[in-house]
Amino acid sequence: MLVAWKYRKRRSIIQWFDPRAWLIFYACFLFSTLAFWDVRFLLPFFILTLIVLFTSGVKWREIRRAFLFIIGFVFFFSFFTFLTGRGGAELYKQEHLIREFKTSFSIFGWTPVLKITVERAFYAVSQFVRVGSIAIMTILIPYSLNPALYGITFKGLGLSDKFAYAMDLTMRFIPTFGRDFQLTVDAQRARGYELERISGGLIQQVRKLGPIIVPVTIHAIIGSEDIIDAMDLRAFGIGPRTWIDVLNRDLKDRILIWFGVLILATSFVLSLFGYGKFWVPDILIRLFQK
């Protein structure tokens, strides 16, 4: 039995557009965001993300678990980078110290020191804004894209019938296999297997994952025979495929696509000319110049 995503029809900006137009815009947004490290350039993307989030119609209780994890992860990732200062070493060479905290104790001669610098602080903020924008835009997709339109959407994006249908099946199988995985874990737990307490050496640990991965994979492959038979009986792949649903792209969808392309082209041109690199306000640098 197939399990479905938590999609439902909502009054939202995302669902107002044709899914093909939205995916093209999403791709443009993604690559544009990756072109910058300057928080001034990243902020418009973040604001756009928040607008999309708050108009998505997705209820807090639906998205809470995933959202808290992602934002927590991005925040912690940025905060830890801020504490250590290692992540931004490729983007800035010099640091301007704001304050230094030194512990009163030593561990085997090593005294833990926390340096707060202007560059680390801005790198952490830039990282949070950059990764947060991408993560929030991504997580909204399964909640907003109608599963019945997966195939025709990818077909409309230029994929062949076969690959469009493969994408459609992939998106449909994901929640189903997630459920199968949980069932397998429960069944193995009933036999005394505890995934959370895997112990032993490296090879032992890897081997102990076998009782989870192998049954789920093999069960999926065995189950595929029914789907293959059903598709063969309907002469899949013999001629051009027809789709039950038809997508219509109107003016607002074209505007969204061109808006996305414009953002992408502008971002690439700006980055080619050296704009959007990691930025720290001059006033702060002067303030903390030694």
Added chain:
Amino acid sequence: MDKKLTNVLIFLGVILVFFAVVMFVIGKGEAKEGALLNFSVDQATVVLRFVFVIIGLLIAFAAYYFTKENAAWEVGTRQVVWMAIGAALYAVFSWLFNGTVFVVPSLSQVALRPAIAIPMFFGYAFGPVVGFFSGAVGNMFGDALTGFGLSPQWSIGNGLIGLVAGMAMLFKDRKQSMNTILYISGALVALTALLFFLNRNQPNMLFFDPANNIFGDSTISIFAGISIVVGFVLVAAVRFGFASNEDIAAAVTWGMLGNIIGLLFASLSDIWIDGFSLPAAIVGEFLPAAGPNLIFAAILVPLLVVAYAAVQRQSGR
């Protein structure tokens, strides 16, 4: 000339023109200091570099041309369904084992990411197209589910893992091809391990320690650095230990080469995308990712191959 061949030639031609424009037109100028995209190419050696691009494309074309009749490239109903199953399984396992649901412990900065066995196995069992789709699309959905956003070059890298694993189907003499793959992989492993010993101070950028919630900080540990050598030794042991069962030996050997090529592609691309240095890309990204993956190739892929062989015997398909 048939339509398919024409399309492939057009596709390769477009890539060549793209490289020509980048190298001879955009690459002429000096990159601005701090620019995120640096396309400048040393004009003294630009012709030589372009020759290597042509050689690379010719190799790709030759690989296709001489094997175009091979059934390995066919995409029928079975392949479509297997592609979807492989991609969905890879996405689900990636999501579950990325620390979101189950915290699988790390060993000396070697993160356990068992999902990688899926594109290797699907590539080997069902062909290069299925392998590529499983790796690329599965990684894309896995990242999206986890909330990391998308890293297209890593998705393509994961796709290459499955693609190369599936190229085992293209060779008639499996033993000879396995030995050649082993030599090539051995050379690449030695080269990257050498880079580790020359750059021991690089942070392990893929390391996530769930116990301490540390991500991407600690300097790469000795075990993480040599895990690729450990993985290679394990794969070689499986290759020769299961010499009588060619399926197991070939699956792990080709999976190993796929893993090395795919992750080299992804990590080296970060030199241009994220501005990493070569040691940062190889020691900080490639080794901590590729080393553990080889260990999975050596242990989990044989389990899947044996289980699938049993299913085939039962079903007769």
